[in-house]
Amino acid sequence: MGGFSLWHILIFAVIVLLLFGGNRFSAMMGDVAKGIKSFKTGLADDDKPAEQPRQIPPQSQQQPIDITPSRPAEPAAPPNPAGEDQSRA
Numbered sequence: 001m002g003g004f005s006l007w008h009i010l011i012f013a014v015i016v017l018l019l020f021g022g023n024r025f026s027a028m029m030g031d032v033a034k035g036i037k038s039f040k041t042g043l044a045d046d047d048k049p050a051e052q053p054r055q056i057p058p059q060s061q062q063q064p065i066d067i068t069p070s071r072p073a074e075p076a077a078p079p080n081p082a083g084e085d086q087s088r089a
C-alpha cells in the first residue's frame with residue numbers, strides 16, 4: 001500500500017497524454033532535454049582552466065588628478081531691493 005505500482009504509473013501517463021496531447025508532451029520533453037544538455041555543457045566549461053588575468057600596469061607612475069578649483073568662487077551679489085536704482089551712485 002505504500003507506493004505506486006506499475007499500473008498506477010501507466011494510468012497516470014495515459015491521463016497526462018490525453019490532457020496535453022502527444023505533440024505538446026513531446027515538445028516539453030524536447031525542451032527538458034535541451035536544458036539538460038545546456039547544463040552539462042556549463043559543467044564542462046567550469047572544468048576548463050581559467051585564462052590568465054591581464055597584467056595591470058603599476059599606477060605609481062601616474063600622477064594624481066587635482067580636482068581642486070583653480071580660484072575660489074566669487075560670492076553672489078545681494079539682490080537689489082525693488083525701489084532702489086544703483087545707476088545714480
